[in-house]
Amino acid sequence: MKDDMIKGVKGFKFSARSAGIKKSGKPDLALIYSEVPARCAGVFTTNKVVAAPVLVTAPRVETGSCQAVLVNSGNANACTGEQGMRDALQCGALAARALGISEEMLAVSSTGVIGHLLPMEKFERHVPHLAADLVADGAESVARAIMTTDAFSKMASAREHVEETEYTLLGIAKGAGMIHPNMATMLAFVLTDAVVEPQFLREALRRATDVSFNSITVDGDTSTNDMVLLMANGVAQNAEIRGGTPAGEAFCAALNRVMLDLAKMIVRDGEGATKLVEIRVRGAVDEADARRAACAISTSSLVKTAFFGEDANWGRIIAAAGYSGAALDPERIDILFEDIPVVRNGIGTGKDLEEKASEILKRNEFTVIVDLHLGPAEASYYTSDLTYDYVKINAAYRT
Amino acid sequence: MKDDMIKGVKGFKFSARSAGIKKSGKPDLALIYSEVPARCAGVFTTNKVVAAPVLVTAPRVETGSCQAVLVNSGNANACTGEQGMRDALQCGALAARALGISEEMLAVSSTGVIGHLLPMEKFERHVPHLAADLVADGAESVARAIMTTDAFSKMASAREHVEETEYTLLGIAKGAGMIHPNMATMLAFVLTDAVVEPQFLREALRRATDVSFNSITVDGDTSTNDMVLLMANGVAQNAEIRGGTPAGEAFCAALNRVMLDLAKMIVRDGEGATKLVEIRVRGAVDEADARRAACAISTSSLVKTAFFGEDANWGRIIAAAGYSGAALDPERIDILFEDIPVVRNGIGTGKDLEEKASEILKRNEFTVIVDLHLGPAEASYYTSDLTYDYVKINAAYRT
Numbered sequence: 133m134k135d136d137m138i139k140g141v142k143g144f145k146f147s148a149r150s151a152g153i154k155k156s157g158k159p160d161l162a163l164i165y166s167e168v169p170a171r172c173a174g175v176f177t178t179n180k181v182v183a184a185p186v187l188v189t190a191p192r193v194e195t196g197s198c199q200a201v202l203v204n205s206g207n208a209n210a211c212t213g214e215q216g217m218r219d220a221l222q223c224g225a226l227a228a229r230a231l232g233i234s235e236e237m238l239a240v241s242s243t244g245v246i247g248h249l250l251p252m253e254k255f256e257r258h259v260p261h262l263a264a265d266l267v268a269d270g271a272e273s274v275a276r277a278i279m280t281t282d283a284f285s286k287m288a289s290a291r292e293h294v295e296e297t298e299y300t301l302l303g304i305a306k307g308a309g310m311i312h313p314n315m316a317t318m319l320a321f322v323l324t325d326a327v328v329e330p331q332f333l334r335e336a337l338r339r340a341t342d343v344s345f346n347s348i349t350v351d352g353d354t355s356t357n358d359m360v361l362l363m364a365n366g367v368a369q370n371a372e373i374r375g376g377t378p379a380g381e382a383f384c385a386a387l388n389r390v391m392l393d394l395a396k397m398i399v400r401d402g403e404g405a406t407k408l409v410e411i412r413v414r415g416a417v418d419e420a421d422a423r424r425a426a427c428a429i430s431t432s433s434l435v436k437t438a439f440f441g442e443d444a445n446w447g448r449i450i451a452a453a454g455y456s457g458a459a460l461d462p463e464r465i466d467i468l469f470e471d472i473p474v475v476r477n478g479i480g481t482g483k484d485l486e487e488k489a490s491e492i493l494k495r496n497e498f499t500v501i502v503d504l505h506l507g508p509a510e511a512s513y514y515t516s517d518l519t520y521d522y523v524k525i526n527a528a529y530r531t
Numbered sequence: 532m533k534d535d536m537i538k539g540v541k542g543f544k545f546s547a548r549s550a551g552i553k554k555s556g557k558p559d560l561a562l563i564y565s566e567v568p569a570r571c572a573g574v575f576t577t578n579k580v581v582a583a584p585v586l587v588t589a590p591r592v593e594t595g596s597c598q599a600v601l602v603n604s605g606n607a608n609a610c611t612g613e614q615g616m617r618d619a620l621q622c623g624a625l626a627a628r629a630l631g632i633s634e635e636m637l638a639v640s641s642t643g644v645i646g647h648l649l650p651m652e653k654f655e656r657h658v659p660h661l662a663a664d665l666v667a668d669g670a671e672s673v674a675r676a677i678m679t680t681d682a683f684s685k686m687a688s689a690r691e692h693v694e695e696t697e698y699t700l701l702g703i704a705k706g707a708g709m710i711h712p713n714m715a716t717m718l719a720f721v722l723t724d725a726v727v728e729p730q731f732l733r734e735a736l737r738r739a740t741d742v743s744f745n746s747i748t749v750d751g752d753t754s755t756n757d758m759v760l761l762m763a764n765g766v767a768q769n770a771e772i773r774g775g776t777p778a779g780e781a782f783c784a785a786l787n788r789v790m791l792d793l794a795k796m797i798v799r800d801g802e803g804a805t806k807l808v809e810i811r812v813r814g815a816v817d818e819a820d821a822r823r824a825a826c827a828i829s830t831s832s833l834v835k836t837a838f839f840g841e842d843a844n845w846g847r848i849i850a851a852a853g854y855s856g857a858a859l860d861p862e863r864i865d866i867l868f869e870d871i872p873v874v875r876n877g878i879g880t881g882k883d884l885e886e887k888a889s890e891i892l893k894r895n896e897f898t899v900i901v902d903l904h905l906g907p908a909e910a911s912y913y914t915s916d917l918t919y920d921y922v923k924i925n926a927a928y929r930t
Contacts, residue, residue: 211849446645447755451609454580454755479646522922
């Protein structure tokens, strides 16, 4: 993580507590608060089964304005029916009352087990303390409180400037199930003190999501609770950042960097994962095809177990490309592990180079390049290896 | 397996050998031979990367006539370029010469590691012996010789009759990678002595494939070598079986049963699998939707690890249905483990019933029913649990 000295953003305050929602007694309730109303944009799950907090928060974010986020781990408040909706609304109401702001300015977010009602008495007891305990340097405590199966907390940040005025971006995320991304809830909150034109803020978030969180997951394969929020409170008082300008480009680049850093942390923390692998498909006819092939390779259990076994088993990679739906000509495909070619024109380059490639597989991070030699487009996906511990974590998660 | 006394089919002979293609020294080369030319139909991989034996065999089967199959395990002859094509043709030529039949009547089939050339000297040495050793009751030896990571050999059979004339169906299959079906080669050879009208033979195979092998795999997610061959040599001399007749229906039912038996064996032998689970989706708007939902649930690693953990974690099931693309209304969904309802109208039925459901998960075989309550359509997929041994087998397969 670059800029690892950044621990806060002007005008934002944070607090977190152990409210007893998690059986473990670890921190599980957190509050993010902006001293002034912030412009905001959001990206939400595309799952047809949508958790109550997402149903409550999405229309509020749609208004473009937000001032605080109450987030809990240990319980997803999903598949909880009308009572779940009432509870999500009540969570927001509790936080709004404690902060003295309108309920409409409150986003609520949950992650954890599906199908259990929230323990509302714990929210009633602890939310007032959260509001009282807000501090400027508490982002790290929020990052810890939203963890579920995460092995480590996730933050990333960047500094940029508009003319002479500096602004900060700080991202906080959770998620660790990206080995197979079906249902591991991913939450991310990106905070900035920059003044950003509202429509451009939405557009920047959409673009950054595509090259970060949407490049570690299959489109549509989102959990019931996924949520990415971007809040810009304008406290930096820079000249408004707009699309189609150098300042807008710089903002997008910084936002992409922060979100890609977070996304890679999620892969690196893939349940049981020991490796972070970039699957870079190039020479595709168009970007959609490049993404299709990269996605199929990245999500293949056979490819991922081969990475765990440190086996340069390119046959599994070429076969995944073959069923991905991407246009390809098997006799043109090259595959490289970093700079070691193991396939040229669809045929293996032999044992010596494959053994060299196996050396690369021993690294914790490496890149696999699949060149289709058909067109100009490329795309990268980030994946992890599939390990014994993945099975262990997911077989034992609830019981 | 019903009819487990059936060990042969009139007019078919079999042989198998250890030719040294597998390092283990286990049987790896087999021959199936019909004493008379058989009518045939085939289903082949839809992968864009297609192995040489498939490229050689598919157009021959397309002619509708075939008399023998030479099949090896231990080497897939995939991604082997022009030399691979020459080798596949030469395999067929060797067998045709040894049998004294036309090369065009020979199907060739391979399964095993991708990217290595076939050891042709071993084929030259052993194929003549295969031809000399053909016996009527050798089907079981063929089933053993085509195994790769299979834990057990796979055969299924049925007897039917047209008027007074009895005929037999015998299926032989291999495949054990259905935990994630990306690339585990599936081969199946179904032999019958029935007289079947050629066009109806093709149609019956296509329909049977849909409800058997295509219900344990994601459409398109096939390996470079997948192949299902159906050979009907007519030795039973029954009145020709045609479509749209009771005899045709009986033939389809018997073929479906044999192929579904084989498909279930493949799932039961899923690499490292300990459970066979039927995912039955009903109440879907149409069959395509039912298949979509059943497929998404069946292939979710999170669902499959929960089965291994014997955890009635219905949240993962409902979420997989949610991202499957099938039309659904979360508030109408019911989920049952056998006859135990764990979800009614999208909401959990409580701890007591969930604990009862967990008892069902301890079984080796059980059915999960997901009722969307939207329409009349239903479909079943068969899946297995995802276990430590899956990772072990696939991380170590080549090394």
